[in-house]
Amino acid sequence: MTKTYVAAQTVEEAVRALSQTGATIFAGGTDLMPRWFRNLVPKPTAVVDIKGVEQLRSIKLADGDVSVGACVLMSELETHSIIRAAAPILAEAAARIACPQIRNRATVGGNLCNASPAADAAVPLLLLDAVLDVASSGSKGLATREIPIAEFFRGPGSTALRPGEVLTCIRFKPLPTGSFCAWDKFGTRPAMEIAVASVGVVLHRVEGRVVGARVAYGSVAPIPLRGHQAESALIGRLLSDEVVDLCVTAARKEISPITDVRASEGYRREIVGVLLRRMLENAAGF
Amino acid sequence: MIKTAVDAGAGSITGRKTGKKTLIGGRIPKLDAPEKVAGLTRYLEDIKLPRMLYGKILFADRPHARIVGIDTAAAKAMHGVRAVLTTADIELVPFGFGGDNTALKTGKVTCIRDEVAAVAADTPEIAAAAILVIKVIYEDLPAVTSPEEALADGAPVIHKKTPDNVPFRFDYLHGDIEQGIRESDVIVEDTYTLQRAAHCCLGRAGIIARFEADGRLTLHSLTQVPFSYKHDLSRIVGVPPEKIRVLQPPIGGAFGSKLDIHPFEPICIFLARATGRPVQIVFTREEEFLATPTRQPMVIHLKSGARKDGTFTFRDVRMTLDNGGRTSWGATTPWISMRTFSSLYRVPHVRQHVDVVYTNNIYACAFRGYGNPQATFALESQIDQLADRLGMDPLEIRLKNAQEPGETTGQGMVLGTCGLAECLKTAARNAGWDVKHSPLRKTLVRDALVRDSNTLVRDSNLAPARVCGMGMASLFHVGGGAKIQRSDxxxxxxxxxxxxxxxxxxxxxxxxxxxxxxxxxxxxxxxxxxxxxxxxxxxxxxxxxxxxxxxxxxxxxxxxxxxxxxxxxxxxxxxxxxxxxxxxxxxxxxxxxxxxxxxxxxxxxxxxxxxxxxxxxxxxxxxxxxxxxxEPPSEMPDQDHKGNVSACYAFGTHVAEVEVDLDTGVVRVLGISAAHDVGRVINRMGIEGQIEGGIAQGIGYALYEEVKVQGGRVLNPTFTDYKLVTTREVPELKIEFIETHDPAGPHGAKGVAEAPLVPVAPAIANAIFNATGVRITELPMTPERVLAKLREARKTLVRETLVRETLVRDSNLAPGRGGDIHG
Amino acid sequence: MRQVSDTIDVAFTVNGETVHLSVSPDTSLVDALRDDLELTGTKQGCGEGECGACSVLLNGKVVNSCLVLAVECAGAEVLTIEGLGRMGKLHPLQDAFVQNGAVQCGFCTPGMVMAAYALLQENPSPSEADVRRALEGNLCRCTGYRKIIDAVMAAANGGPRHD
The missing domain is CATH 3.30.365.10 (Aldehyde oxidase/xanthine dehydrogenase, molybdopterin binding domain)
Structure with missing residues (x-):
């Protein structure tokens, strides 16, 4: 039974309220509320609503860094000019989350902190090598630290956040002009889809040769995952059929999907390969 | 888009013959629509009566177990709890089509949704909390989770009075199967597997029960059958039927789900009696998935034959229904599947045997089409398999065997009017069948699925990522009622x-x-x-x-x-x-x-x-x-299931065009062309809505929907993982009505409500076959299932050492890289 | 910082009227609307944001009211189906639903209308694809959506009927 509701106006207020026993950060509520409703998790005794914290609501481009507040909505990511220019794959992923009703509530921070292997924002942010700013209550006011996104996810529903920490901001560098980027997710139905698998690719090429590559996957491992093996298969090479084959083989090897109600392990491996192959073939055509 | 020449304002049109204005065939907005769009309609869950309590049911949550003891003390002690009921508190009267159900369960539970105890409390929250503190001690019994297990020697017996686990068998015969086999030039045999699908009414199941001062019982009920409901409930709850009043508030969808009495209904009445107060039960969506019955899962083994010229010779059907742990009216769906096998086309010899088998799975009930979608999937799939073997066009073989007006079918149904041939031709014409249904395509695609026999990758030089195809299926259904009781x-x-x-x-x-x-x-x-x-x-x-x-x-x-x-x-x-x-x-x-x-x-x-x-x-x-x-001029079928059960019969044909992604197995429905013999259109707006809605449900049944049950448990009791069709998946629809003016119908009209769902899945399966050469015999046709079949087909082909180059060279359909094949 | 216990007094605007409620911190907006304010036009189909039947506008944006806490709405503006039009004076969008046969059992209708209304507020001339996308979170089991899409297109084009 939830007894307390705190509408924090500042990060300080939020972390202070979070230090109460049984308190939970509440942002969009789109993941939390259905779980409360179905009694899958107990309701917290206190809810700390951080949507009123102004600094968590902004998208900024400063000193060459894009910073996205943790409470920025998916519908804002989808349409914001900075995001569309600097990270179109993030805008695309946001646009493909659920439906307008959810996109108007779900926050990017919530999507990450919920730590679903299927979190749609995670794959683009892995590709962007984002850094996450977290805050907690310190001895001299607010204590902050950075967590690279690659170290953020620990398992389904589990993150590197320590008790009392709040994710405040997500920072990344814009994708360089001329780079190729793609993100796609696969579900069994076009609408309202939870990814059976998702894949993203960012490539930097000089005269056709791949000099930088990032690959990431969703829904095919306990956490959203960077594809280091697939990346290695590409670096220094031209995107020939053979290289694409090698990359796809590497990808299928480095993921560890499970069989669940949505798809089998084998099919997920299959789909990751298809999505990746299609992206690379598309890139080869540019 | 459906075009109509009807005057928008009045909804009336001018009759061609009489010159008189008529409402028949006009577009009449639903009378209750203004109230509904204004949000003023009061559905069951919107009704609150003074001092009304909220009921909640404790479900067994285990597939097969002996109830050793129930402790309700903690629940009874909770503040705001007004009644807690177990079987000790009520009289147990068996009910349901098989007489194997009771309101609450005593002795043992036979599926996870078995009702064990119930609570009435001041608020839904208190009721839900009280349910959680009721302690039931079970002794688990071995669970039978499939008909095969249930039929195996030494299988656990689920209900004592049915030691073989087969509560019902149905047998049907007309003609002589052996003779049919002798008359056949080709014979095709296959097994079709049909899933559990849920009604997914947007309004959740529920009821309000209240006793009046004079002992009368008033129910706010969603039942589809108020009078037999009174009769049957009367026995269960011990109130004379003349003292039961059934109020039917507006309902958030039914589709057959409210044809049976469900245990929650007498439970709510017992709670009202125990408390002397009105009690409302409304299911959560999860309960709706777990504890309301589904469409029958079936395995259909079908064997059928034809002469060289395509004339059908015989059909031999064996069906096994997974009945689940209790029996509803749904066990009688073979009555309806039988009619499709016997009478959709002219066929002289038909035999059907059905076993309805108890398992410890959740059970099924009536659902739009009532066994017909399952039968039609098997039959219409197999007709295409026969056509393929004979090298005939699917349209041609159907036209050759189509029923005609005036026919009395093998099952004794008299077809006064019958627009089947017209439906076939119209749906095909509107779909562009002649151009888009290409028999060449499938071989080409099937052949090009892999680069070589070792790597299972499509060769993009030989086939594009996505290919298109077209398929058709027809349907037969009662259109003038169905006399299954003495009065219809x-x-x-x-x-x-x-x-x-x-x-x-x-x-x-x-x-x-x-x-x-x-x-x-x-x-x-x-x-x-x-x-x-x-x-x-x-x-x-x-x-x-x-x-x-x-x-x-x-x-x-x-x-x-x-x-x-x-x-x-x-x-x-x-x-x-x-x-x-x-x-x-x-x-x-x-x-x-x-x-x-x-x-x-x-x-x-x-x-x-x-x-x-x-x-x-x-x-x-x-x-x-x-x-x-x-009272319609129809007759109750005799003990051999024969007789003119309906006053007239509905026919229809759907043609589906699909696109199949050869790498992922994703099937996208591009369009459906439907032609329905509806006798006569009464309300054009309403009938279009019925057809469109039926098609959407049919697409869901074909591609997305399945209540997944494993070990007796439901894996996907949410809309997150039970996928309905949305706005994004509804394809372009072309709908045409064939007006055969049945003399028995009002203004010539026949019933159409269930029909449009029925042929969708086989039309899509046949279109997938046309696109890829791969036959899917299991629903839903998920990407994973389709891809597996594509792979399997390729492996077979490799073994058959097909000469790929020849075929590709011979075909002028060889596509460019990345392009689509369109006819 | 606002902090309260057990029940909280909250004031917000519903359909232009200020309402004062005392709700538990975990009460959802849909429950507050339906139970406390008796605005039962907003339907609850699933309670987990998957069906859209409880769609309302919160500060001009369409949301699932089952996924909003009532306490969050302090100072907010909520628009429900009852605020869009009324009997005898339906909003043109509601009228388009009637005239195009977009209503069958009607349970999804209020949410569907609200989602469509939100779309037309942002994009008065949507394409059919826009409409399909805007309504993808609203399930309907009866109509097959064709006539719902037609109704929204008709309303966007200023006429009651889409032929």
Whole structure:
């Protein structure tokens, strides 16, 4: 039974309220509320609503860094000019989350902190090598630290956040002009889809040769995952059929999907390969 | 897009022959639509009665177990809990089609949804919390989770009175199968597997029960069959049927799900009795998935033959139904599947054997189509398999065997009107069948699926990522009711008031399908009044006359005929009164636009209201109140399941065009062309809505929907993982109505409600075959399943060492890299 | 910082009227609307944001009211189906639903209308694809959506009917 509701106006207020026993950060509520409703998790005794914290609501481009507040909505990511220019794959992923009703509530921070292997924002942010700013209550006011996104996810529903920490901001560098980027997710139905698998690719090429590559996957491992093996298969090479084959083989090897109600392990491996192959073939055509 | 020449405003059209304005065939907005769009309609969950309590049920949550003990002390002690019931507190009367169900379960539970205890409390939250503290001690028994297990030697017995776990068997025969086999030039045999699908009514199941001071029981119920409901409930709860009043609030969808009495209904009544207060139970969505029955999962083994010229020779059907742990009316769905096997096409020899098998799975009930979608999937898939073997066009083989008007089928059904051939031709023509259904395509694609025999990758030089194909399927369904009880009738009571307003009390129930609008339209047509003058009352068993219920696509036909006859009688009285008042021969008068008119000139002579008043205040001092009970001219099937069960029969054909992604197995429906023999269109807007909605449900059944059950447990009790079709998946639709004007129907109309769902899945399966050469025999046709079949087919081909180059060279369809094959 | 216990007093605007409620911190907006304010036009189909039947506008944006806490709405503006039009004076979008046969059982209708209304507020001339996308979170089991899409297109084009 939830007894307390705190509408924090500042990060300080939020972390202070979070230090109460049984308190939970509440942002969009789109993941939390259905779980409360179905009694899958107990309701917290206190809810700390951080949507009123102004600094968590902004998208900024400063000193060459894009910073996205943790409470920025998916519908804002989808349409914001900075995001569309600097990270179109993030805008695309946001646009493909659920439906307008959810996109108007779900926050990017919530999507990450919920730590679903299927979190749609995670794959683009892995590709962007984002850094996450977290805050907690310190001895001299607010204590902050950075967590690279690659170290953020620990398992389904589990993150590197320590008790009392709040994710405040997500920072990344814009994708360089001329780079190729793609993100796609696969579900069994076009609408309202939870990814059976998702894949993203960012490539930097000089005269056709791949000099930088990032690959990431969703829904095919306990956490959203960077594809280091697939990346290695590409670096220094031209995107020939053979290289694409090698990359796809590497990808299928480095993921560890499970069989669940949505798809089998084998099919997920299959789909990751298809999505990746299609992206690379598309890139080869540019 | 459906085009129509109908006048938008009045919803009326001008008859071609008579020149008289008619409402029949017009586009009439649903009478209840304004209230619904305004958000003012009060559904069951919107009703709150003074001092009403909230009921909640404890489900077993284990598939097969002995109940050792139940401790309700903690629940009873909770603040706000007003009653806690177990089997110790109520009299247990068996009910359900198999007599194997009770409100609460005693002794043992046979599926996870078995009801074990119930609570009534001041708030839904307290009730939910109280359920959690009821302690039940179980001793688990080995669970039987498939019919194969249930039929195996030494299988655990689920219900003592059925030691072989087969509570029902159905056998049907016409002709002689051995002779049919001898007459066949080709024989095809296959097994088709059909899943559990959920109704997914947007309004969740529920009920309110209250006892009146005089001991009468009033129910706010979602039942589709109010009168048999009273009868059956009476036995279960010990209230005489004449003391039960059933109020039917507007309902958030039914589709057959409310045909049975469900245990939550008597449970709620027992809670109301125990507390002396009104009690409401409304399921959560999760409970809706877990504890309301589904469509029957079936395995159908079908063998059929044809002569070289395509003439069908025989069909031999073996069906196994997973009945689950209890039996509902759904166990009788073989009655309906039988009709499709025996009578959709002319076939001289048909045999069917059905085993209904107990398991410890959740159970099934009626669902739009009632066994027909399953049968039609098997049959229409196999017809394409026969056509493929014979090298015939699927349209041609169907036309060759299509039923014709005047035929009496092997099962004894008399087809007075039959538009099947016309449906086949029309749906095919509208879909562009001649151009888009290419028999060449499949071989090409199938052949190009892999680069070599070792790597399972499509060779993009040989086949594009996505290929298109087209397939068709037809359907047969009752269109004039279904006489499965001694009466298949419906009563109407009609009154014309002093001001020209008409109240029609119909036995028929509105479940969102628009029956009250159709009834109003039929009455308005007869009485020359605008539809807005007609008020249809249909939601109170104390007022409304008897009706079997809303099922079997029967309401427009049966209730429509009943209403038309009552209105006709009222018209006679009105004309008589008008004749007297106007000093004219009634034969010279007519009714139009709310007036009595001169039949010859059309000139309005007097308002209908004034005529009624003249009859009321003068003359014989009479009121215009009529009634009619319509009993259709159909017969109950005999013990061999033969007989003319319906007053007429509905036919239809759907042609689906699909695109298949060869790498992922994703099937996208690009378009569906549907042609339905509906007898006559009454409300064009309503019937289009029925067809469109049925197609969407059919696409869901074909591609997405499945209640996944493993070890007796439901894996996906949410809309997150039970996928319905959304706005994104509905394809382009072309719908055409074949009007065969059945003489038995009101204005020639037949029922159509269930029909449009029925042929969708096989049409899509046949289109996938046309696109890829791969035959999918299991629903839903998920990407994973389709891809697996594509792979399997390739492996077979590799073994058969097909010469790929020759085929590709010979075909002028060789596509460019990345392009699509379109015919 | 606002902090309260057990029940909280909250004031917000619903359909232009200010309402004062005392709700538990975990009460959802849909429950507050339906139970406390008796605005039962907003339907609850699933309670987990998957069906859209409880769609309302919160500060001009369409949301699932089952996924909003009532306490969050302090100072907010909520628009429900009852605020869009009323009997005898339906909003043109509601009228388009009636005239195009977009209503069958009607349970999804209020949410569907609200989602469509939100779309037309942002994009008065949507394409059919826009409409399909805007309504993808609203399930309907009866109509097959065709006539719902037609109704929204008709309303966007200023006419009651889409032929």
């Amino acid at each position: 009738g419906c009563g109407t009571m009609l009154k014309i008031d002093d001001f020209g307003g008409v109240t029609v009390q119909t036995g028929a129930s509105e479940i969102g399908q628009g029956s009250e609008t159709v009834i109003a339209q039929i009455v308005a047509e007869e009485l020359g009044l605008p539809v807005s003058n007609i008020r249809v009352l249909n939601s109170d068993s104390d007022f409304k006359p008897w009706d079997v219920g809303v099922h079997a696509s029967r309401t427009t036909f049966i209730a429509g005929n009943s209403a038309q006859r009552a209105a006709r009688e009222a018209r006679g009285k009105l004309m008589e009164g008008a004749g007297r008042h106007l000093h004219r021969n009634p034969d010279e008068l007519d009714l139009a636009d709310g007036n009595v008119t001169d039949r010859a000139t059309g000139e309005p002579l007097e308002s209908i209201g004034k005529i009624v008043r003249s009859m009321h205040f003068g003359g014989k001092h009479e009121m215009i109140m009529t009634s009619h009970f319509y």
